[in-house]
Amino acid sequence: MRPLAAILVRDMRIAVRVGGGALMGVLFFLVVVTLVPFALGPDLALLKRIGPAILWLAALLASLLALDRLFAADHDDGSLDLILMGRAPLEIVVAAKGLAHWLTTTLPLVIAAPLIGLFLNLDAPAAGALVLTLLVGTPALTFIGLIGAAIAVTLRRGGLLLAVLVLPLTVPVLIFGVAAANAAVVGPIPFGTPFTILCALTLASLVVGPFAAAAALRQEME
Amino acid sequence: MRLSATDLACRRGGRDVFAGVSFSVASGESLTIRGRNGAGKSSLLRMVVGLVRVAGGRLALEGGDPELTVGEQAHYLGHLDALKPALSVEENLRFWSAFLGTIVSDLSEPLRAVGLDALADLPAAYLSAGQRRRLSIARLLAVKRPLWLLDEPTSTLDAAAQTRLGEIMHAHLAGGGIILAATHSALPFENARELRLDRSSPSPLVGEGRGAGSRGDAQPSTQLLTTPTRNPSPQEGGEQKAT
Numbered sequence A: 001m002r003p004l005a006a007i008l009v010r011d012m013r014i015a016v017r018v019g020g021g022a023l024m025g026v027l028f029f030l031v032v033v034t035l036v037p038f039a040l041g042p043d044l045a046l047l048k049r050i051g052p053a054i055l056w057l058a059a060l061l062a063s064l065l066a067l068d069r070l071f072a073a074d075h076d077d078g079s080l081d082l083i084l085m086g087r088a089p090l091e092i093v094v095a096a097k098g099l100a101h102w103l104t105t106t107l108p109l110v111i112a113a114p115l116i117g118l119f120l121n122l123d124a125p126a127a128g129a130l131v132l133t134l135l136v137g138t139p140a141l142t143f144i145g146l147i148g149a150a151i152a153v154t155l156r157r158g159g160l161l162l163a164v165l166v167l168p169l170t171v172p173v174l175i176f177g178v179a180a181a182n183a184a185v186v187g188p189i190p191f192g193t194p195f196t197i198l199c200a201l202t203l204a205s206l207v208v209g210p211f212a213a214a215a216a217l218r219q220e221m222e
Numbered sequence B: 001m002r003l004s005a006t007d008l009a010c011r012r013g014g015r016d017v018f019a020g021v022s023f024s025v026a027s028g029e030s031l032t033i034r035g036r037n038g039a040g041k042s043s044l045l046r047m048v049v050g051l052v053r054v055a056g057g058r059l060a061l062e063g064g065d066p067e068l069t070v071g072e073q074a075h076y077l078g079h080l081d082a083l084k085p086a087l088s089v090e091e092n093l094r095f096w097s098a099f100l101g102t103i104v105s106d107l108s109e110p111l112r113a114v115g116l117d118a119l120a121d122l123p124a125a126y127l128s129a130g131q132r133r134r135l136s137i138a139r140l141l142a143v144k145r146p147l148w149l150l151d152e153p154t155s156t157l158d159a160a161a162q163t164r165l166g167e168i169m170h171a172h173l174a175g176g177g178i179i180l181a182a183t184h185s186a187l188p189f190e191n192a193r194e195l196r197l198d199r200s201s202p203s204p205l206v207g208e209g210r211g212a213g214s215r216g217d218a219q220p221s222t223q224l225l226t227t228p229t230r231n232p233s234p235q236e237g238g239e240q241k242a243t
Helices: A002-016 A024-040 A044-065 A069-076 A079-085 A090-120 A124-151 A158-169 A171-185 A192-220 B041-048 B089-099 B108-113 B129-142 B159-174 B220-225
Strands: B002-012 B015-026 B030-034 B056-062 B074-077 B147-151 B178-182 B193-196
Touching: A002 A090, A002 B089, A024 A044, A024 A090, A044 A090, A044 A124, A044 A158, A044 A171, A069 A079, A069 A090, A069 A124, A079 A090, A079 A192, A079 B074, A079 B089, A090 A124, A090 A192, A124 A158, A124 A171, A124 A192, A158 A171, A171 A192, B002 B041, B015 B030, B015 B041, B015 B056, B015 B178, B015 B193, B030 B041, B041 B074, B041 B147, B041 B178, B074 B129, B089 B108, B089 B129, B108 B129, B129 B159, B147 B159, B159 B178
Parallel strands: B030 B178, B030 B193, B074 B147, B147 B178
Antiparallel strands: B002 B015, B002 B056
């Protein structure tokens, strides 16, 4: 366990230091959501109806923002060689890096979501449901994104490829995340049905993501 | 403990880098790998630790822990220093010693050995190239591993630091360790054995660097006829062991 705790602590420390990406996610999220009322006009009913979808889309883009450097930075400075040589299983190391990324980049965004939701005329119950869906759904985005980050590791312009590869894979998470949030706001379907499927998607991606990303990293070192 | 390689071959990007390389190094011995640029010195080191696939031949570490791979019992000091600029000198070293599997309560000892103890709290971003190198050498001291693979260990080090590295390497060998070093410059060893990787493929760049030993075999006439560097025949490669 010690190597994994070391990775987790190191990545979180780097993220919150100067030049790290910890607050970039929240700021990007804030900017995107703020732009929407300017584009659509002050139609409060419309904003309330599409609010959860906007917040989910912004969270999706923000959580992919810093992901392209996740393995590329370790590759560029030689750390990845030592990690691949190490005794710790690569799959678990990858999962630890994913967890560190989620804790520093995405969790602040989830916490800030109710506040930012005010821009979109979200009332308290709706904001609560939204936070719950984001809390459960965003780990799936990060762990699916790990696969793209691992594939893009040796590429200079990996960020764009990452988005092209990963965004289609996140469609189910987006559908059920927004459906659950909408169910809580406007109905008519019960909140539980899409929310349970969202939980299942997250659990599946927590398992599949690290294995696929580790396989991609091993392949690329050749 | 003995690291032995028999008829190792390396293929990268569809090109034969070397073939038929054999060597055997026992505890307390060192092997210096020499060769022109592109002869496969770094590839050989990376192959030993498992970062490059073995295309042919056999590689074995006798007397090591049978549960672990060769790479898991080795330290690899590559071209890159594996340091995070945002972390301090001590944090970088603490991370690697924790990741590589040792609880080290006092890191000042390895830091003092490389002369960085006064800079322990400085972010690694402010270190010079030589200081970065010394910090990655401190990793080898913080975590005990029997096999050291050093790729150009003396590059960017000043004269005093090179001498210090020589002492560190001597101490490692005296403690029963094994060192494989790929280098162009002279290492401070009296009885170091050498492995030459550049017997095959007479290179047009043969005058460059310190590849003087290979020059006798290169046939200048063939270079006029064709470019023999494209297809070095694998049979001619390697099988070198000198003392």
